Amino acid sequence: MSMLELLPEVWQKEWDKQSYGEPTLIQSTLYPLLLENESVLGISPTGSGKTVAYLLPLLQKVIQGNGNQLLIILPSQELASQVADVTRVWAKGLELNVQAIIGGANVKRQIERLKKRPEVLVGTPGRVLELIKLKKIKAHLIQTLVLDEVDDLLSDADFNSTKGIIKSVQADTQVVATSATGEQILPRMDTLFRTALRVIDVTEEDNTKGSIQHGFIMTPVRKRSEVLRRLAHVEGFKGLVFFNQVSELGAVSERLNYLGIKHQTLASDQHQVERKRAIHDFETGQVPLLLTTDLGARGLDFSDLEYVIQYDLAQTVPDYIHRAGRVGRMGKIGTVISLVNDGEKRELNKLYKEVGKTGIEYFATHGKLLTEKPDSRSDEEEIETLKPVKEEKVKATVVKEETVRDKQETPKKKKKKNRTKKQKNKGAKWK
Structure with a gap:
């Protein structure tokens, strides 16, 4: 049975609405593995549909009303916002709640919304770790941790925050990582995870790359x-x-x-x-x-x-x-x-x-x-x-042209001498 046939009917309609066509290789490969709770590093070219590849199987395992279960970490605020929007599209059909936990946003509002116990959290490492330390995110309840763009999350800027999140979840938590740059990140990953992740690299066989x-x-x-x-x-x-x-x-x-x-x-x-x-x-x-x-x-x-x-x-x-x-x-x-x-x-x-x-x-x-x-x-x-001309220069040019034109059109007036009374009577004195 194909991956599409296993999807809920509401998702099959959404799939057609998005005009996705046939599942990509990374999507069809990861789907059964993630449903079976395997911890995986999925490697495929950029633009091959990795986000949907992990969202569809993982969202299907989330139980409505059971609080925080799926935590997705991304390296930037923009990417986290984008993935949160995509997640909401697919979560809506299953009546699951998604909350973005992003640095730069109002932390008090985020804490208030966490009281509603959303099942899916999508965020950036710094803010997520902050709320875990405040015990506002119940890390011990997280069933699956996703590290999207894992090579960036393990870079110097985000390494400590990502490491803190990994240590805060349970030892048997399913871990899913995605990357587009190959297995060069594996040595650093091996120092963080309690069990080795299964590597699924479809880069060579992938056919989604455009020209x-x-x-x-x-x-x-x-x-x-x-x-x-x-x-x-x-x-x-x-x-x-x-x-x-x-x-x-x-x-x-x-x-x-x-x-x-x-x-x-x-x-x-x-x-x-x-x-x-x-x-x-x-x-x-x-x-x-x-x-x-x-x-x-x-x-x-x-x-x-x-x-x-x-x-x-x-x-x-x-x-x-x-x-x-x-x-x-x-x-x-x-x-x-x-x-x-x-x-x-x-x-x-x-x-x-x-x-x-x-x-x-x-x-x-x-x-x-x-x-x-x-x-x-x-x-x-x-x-x-196409050379730009400063506005001040344009104004000056216009004023200058108008002045020249006025001089040409206005007849010259005889200049009136400005003499003092003493100067005016100077000639009379000598008469």
Whole structure:
């Protein structure tokens, strides 16, 4: 019997509504294993449906009204919010309650909602551990712990919080971890878990990967804001732009504001409301560019995203894989473009070699993205035409033109001498 036939009828309707088609390999493989309470590390390419792969079997095991049973941990607020929304869609059919436990949100409200004993919790490690220590989350009651994007959760930033959560649950708690970057995280995982996780890696057999083109645009750092401006003028362009440093992201954002280019920013130092607005504006197509860092966009899924732009080169191969994984999801097409100078081009070639890819050179000009170098003279004309002019300069020019015009149209008047009374009578004195 196929996986779809085993789903509740209400889920079969939802599956059709989502236009999912046939289950992906990671979904059909994990489904029976997770139903049987196996602890698993599931590895598959980004965009292959790992979230639904663990949600469907695990939600089916949750008992309505029995309090906290399923705890899902994610490395960022945005990803946790996104997964919480997906979880609610499937939990609704089973009348299960889902609560997001996310850092940056009002902790008192979260504590109040926990009193209603939601069956499913989705959150970030820092806030979840905080509420476990306050005994507001009953960790000993958790039946299944999910570590989504586990390689990030075990990075230096989240390691201690994740370790604390793992130690707080019972020894026989089912543990499910997901990753897109392979078994390189296993040595660190083995030091945390009481029993070894079964590794399910379907990367080689997976067929959900879309067609991803890799390429580059040769440009010095000082001209990269100009390249982003040109890309934003390409019709229908929607690009996720990656930076290595938040400070550089902020400087480029200011430059784009000066150039009059609509965009949003997604960074770790922003308030949760600002970050949520940025994601919404980008997802709905209100802005063509979303500037972010690896931390800001790790694991996020944007519909109809065709372009990833590397303003800064990824510092590691896994980082490049995650960046590239934002496009080409579930069989769609996508393009990863790196902005590089001569020195960085050599580094990029090393990255291409390690991931088994080759890159082609792109040129952005006149509202188009080309693979052939345009005429240099027409390129310069475009820069001059679209060059921004400060508002103050425009006003000054208008005032100056009006003044000249007034002088031309108004006849000259005889200048009246401004003399004192003594000066006026000076001639009479000598008569």
